Amino acid sequence: MKKSYIRIFLSACVLGATLVSCEEGFEEMNQHPEKPTQTVPDHLYTGILDKLNYRGNACLYTYLPQTSIAVRHSTSTPLQNLDLLENRSGIDDLWKLYYEKLRDMNRLKEEMDKSAYLPEQHRNQKAMLEILEAQFALMVADAFGDMPYTEAGQGLSDDVYRPVYDSQADVYKMALDKVKAAVASLALTTETPDGDAYLDFNSNKLLTGSSDALTNFTFFKKFGNAMLIKHGLRLSKLDATAAQDYISTGMAGPLMEASTENAGFTNERARGSGDWSWARYYGPTYQPSEFLADQMVDDAADMSNIMDAEVYDPRFYAVFYPNKDGEFRILPNSPDAVAAESPYLAQAGLYPGGSNGNLPEAPGYAEYEATHSIWNRFYISSNEMPYIMISYAEQQLIIAEAIASGYATGDAQMYYESGVRASVEEFLNLEHAQNPDANPDRIITLEAADIDAMLAHPEVAYNAASALDLIRTQRWIDYINRPNEAWAMMRRTNHFNVDNDVPITNNGDAFSMVYRLMYPANEADYNTDNYVQQLSKMGGTDNVRYVPDIFK
Template sequence: MRILKIGLFMLAAGFSACTKMDNTNPNVPSTVNPGVILPQVIYNTSNTLVGNAFELNNELIQYTCMNNTFTEVQRFKLLPSNSNGLWAMYSRMRDLNDIIAMGDKTTDMANYKAIAIIVQTYIYAVLTDTYGDIPFSEAGLGTTGNIYMPKYDKQEDIYVKMLENLRTAADMLKGASPLLYGGDPVYNGNLVRWQKFANSLRLRLLMRSSGKLSTAVSDIKTLLSDPQQYPVMESNDDNFVYRYSGSLPDASPLSLNYVRDFDFKYKSVSAFIVDSLKKLNDSRLFQYARPTNASAGTANPQYVGLPNALPVTESANYNGGYNFQSYLGTRFQSNTEPAIWMGFSELLFLKAEAAQKGYFNGQPKELYEAAIRASFAYWGAPFTESYLSQPGVFYDGSLSKIYLQKFYALFFSGMEAWNEYRRTGYPVLVPGPTNINDGKVPNRIPYPLSEQSLNRTNYNDAAKRMGNDNMNHKMWWQP
C-alpha cells in the first residue's frame, strides 16, 4: 500500500516594508494569522486519521484484512514502525501552541485559542489512547521553551488535564465574537458547533475514564443534565468531519490520486463484519463493501468477506480467489470521502450507555435507536423501522447491544473502534489462525524508534511504566 504524504503551503499577505538593512527576507511573512494555520492542522490531522484507520484500526478490529499477503497488524502484532503516522501528529503541536499564544495576546484571537485547545486535546487523546504515557506538558515547546527532550506524562494526569481543557475551551466560546480571519474548514465559523464538539469529545473521554477517574461519573451527570450550559451534538449536521474539496491537493489520502487501485484492492472487507451485517439485512454493508468482481453488475450481487489472518495461500484462494471476495466500498477511493473525527451517532451511543448505567435520566432504548438511525443516515444507507425489532438488534437493556451497534457505526472513524474494543471488550473477535499474540488484540503500539535515539532518557522511563514498551500493556483506563 502506498500513501503519498502531501502538504499545503499557504502564505499570508500583509508584510511590513523594510526600512533598514537586516537579514529579514521581505518575501517571507514574519507572522501568520490563525486563519491560515488552523485549516492546515485540521487537514493534516484528518489525513493521519484516514491513513491509520486504513492501515491499523481496520485490521486490528477486523473491519478489513489483507487478501494477498500477511500484515503483522491483522496477526495482532504491533511494532515501533506502526507508530510513524500517528506519532507525526506531534508536528502539529507547535502550530497549535502558536495559535494559543496569539489568543493570549489579544481578545480578538480568544476564539481561535479555544478552537486550538479543542483540536490539540483531540490529538493528545488519539496519542495517549494509542501509547499510554506520552509527552504532554512539555510537548511542542522546542522553540518557545527550548525543551527538545520532553518528559512523558502519566496517562491519568493527561486525562485530568484534557478534560479540564475541553471544559475551559467550551466556556470560552460562549458568546464569542466571529472568527476574524475565517479558516474553519469544518463548521465554517459556527462557534456553537465547536462548543458541541468540545462537550461531546469530553463525554467520550469521561465515559472512557469512568471506571478509573473518581470524578468522571459526577462530571457526566453534570454535563448531561444541563444541555443549555453544556450543549452536545444534536444531529448529523454537528458531526466533526473534514470534507475534502476533491481538488488537489485537498483530496482524501485514499483516493486514486494517491493510492493505486491495484494496491487499494489488497484490502478485503472482513468476514466478521460482512457476515454480521448480512445476517441483520443491514444496508450499511453496501456502503462499507462492494460486490465481488464476479457478481458486480449482475442481478444477484454477492458480498463475501475474507476471514482475518488466514495463511497467505488460503487468503488468496478463499472462496475461489480475489474475484470472489468483497473489497472496500468504492466511496473510500473517492477524492471527497470525509475524514471522521467524531459523529452524532457516537454521541448518542455514549448517552445511551450513560443512561443505561444510571449516569443521567435519559431513555437508553430511545437513545440507542436514535443512534442507529443517525448512523444509517450518515452513511446514506436505506433504513426501515423493522430493523430495530430484529432479535439481534432489539434493545433489551444489555450494554452488549449498544457496544455492538456502536462498532458497526464507527467504521473508518480513525482509531476509535480499537479504543472502544479495549474499553468494553466488544465485539467478541475470533482471532485468525496465524495470529501471534495468543489470540489477544494488542492494547497499545510501541513507541517509535526515533524516541529511543532522540529522547532516550525520557523514553526509558516511560517504557518501564508501559511494561517495557509492551504492546499488551493495558491503558490506564482499561478494566
C-alpha cells in the same frame, strides 16, 4: 430498498495522503526561540486545520485496517507485526503529526498575545484552539498510552526539548479539563461585554461551511461537549468519579442536533485527494469477513451466498461488493481459510477501471474476476468521503451507552434508535458516493421504512436487558470507517470477547489484543533518558501488549 454499492472506511485519507515534512526529534519539532515566525494568526490556523486529518503513513495506522484486525473487520492479521521496526513508518508519522500541531498552536497563541486586539476579543479563538489541541492529544494518548504532554511543545517558550512522559490517565484528565474550561469559556455571542467583536478564524468555514461567527462558536461548543461525553465514558473504567463529572458537563449541552453538525470536514469542504493510492496498495490485502457480515445478516444466513432477504442492515451493501457472479459470498475470518479459498481470485479485478479504482461495469465487467465479496470501493474510497472527529450518530450512541451505564439520565432507547438511524443515513449519503450522477444504477435508495424494519429486527431491537451489547455493536459497525475508534472501544469494553477470541494467525494460533502502538524510533535518539524511563514502566521493552491505565 434498492441494492447497489456504498461507502466506508478510508474517511480521513481522502483529505490528502501526502504527509507534510517534519524535522526529526523534539528539538526540531518544538523549534527554537531564535527561529521566529512571521505568520499571522489566521494563516497559522489554516495550516492547523489543513493538517487536521490523518495523512500518509499515519493514515495507514489509523484509518486503514492496521488497527481494524483488533475489532475483526477483515481477514488479515497486521497487528501482530506492529512490534517490528520495519513496520513503524506510520507510527513515527502519527506521533510527529501531533507534536507538529502542538508547535503550531503554541505559535498561534503567542501571535494572539502580541495582537493589537483586546485579550477578551481572542477569548473564543483560544477556546477553539484548546478543544482542537485536546482532540489531537486524546487521539495520540489512545494510540500510544503514556506520552509527553505537560512539557511537550515548549521549545518556543521554555527551551524544553526533552519532555517527560505523562501517564495516559493524566493526559486524558488534563486534556478533558482543557475542553471543559474551553466549553465554559466560549461565549455564544458576537460581542464582548464592552461592545467589541469576538474574533473568529476565517478558516472555520472549512469545518462548518459558514462564515458566521456565532455559527462557528456554537459548532465548537457542541463539539467540546460531545468530546466530554465520549472521552469521559472512555475514562470510566479507570476513574468513575472523573468520568461522571465530564459526562455530566457534556450532557448539559448544547449538543449536535443532526448529522449536518458533524464535527469534521464534510464532503463539500474536503480538500485534496490521495485515498486512491492507499486503497490501491493496501485495499486488496484486507477483506471484509464473515464476522462483520454476521452483525448485518440473519444468523442462519449461508455465508457462501447471502440472499437479500437475509440482510437486515442496509449498511451491508455499503461494506460488501458482490463477486463476479453478483453473489455476496463472504470470506472466512481465518487467514488459513482465506488462503484455501484462493485469496488472489477473491481480490483479482479489484481495479478494472484504471488507476482511480473505479468499477465502471462490475460485477458484469469482463475483467472483474473476484470470487468473493470485496470492500465496496464505490463508497468506501470515494474522494467525497468526509473526515469525521465526532459524528451526530456517534454522539447519540455514546449518550445511549452513558445512560445505560448509569452515567447519565434519559431515554437510552431514544438515543440508541436515533444513533442507528443517523448512522444508516450517513452511510447511504449519496453525496459520499463516487460519481453518483454518472452511476445511478449503483445508488442504494433508502426509505424511512427500511430503517424502521431494521430497528424492529430481533438482532437490533432495543432491549433494556441487553442494552449495552446492542449499543456497542452498533457503535462498532458505525466505526468501520474509523477503526482506531473501534479499537479504543474494544479495549475498554472487550466487546465480542475480542481479547480472548481474536482471529487466528497463519499458523492457527490465537494472538492477544494489541493495546498500544510502539513509540517512534527517534524517541530513543532525541529523548533518550525519558524514553528509557518510560520503557522501565512497561517491563523494559516497548511492549504493544502492555495495557495502558484507562483500558485496564
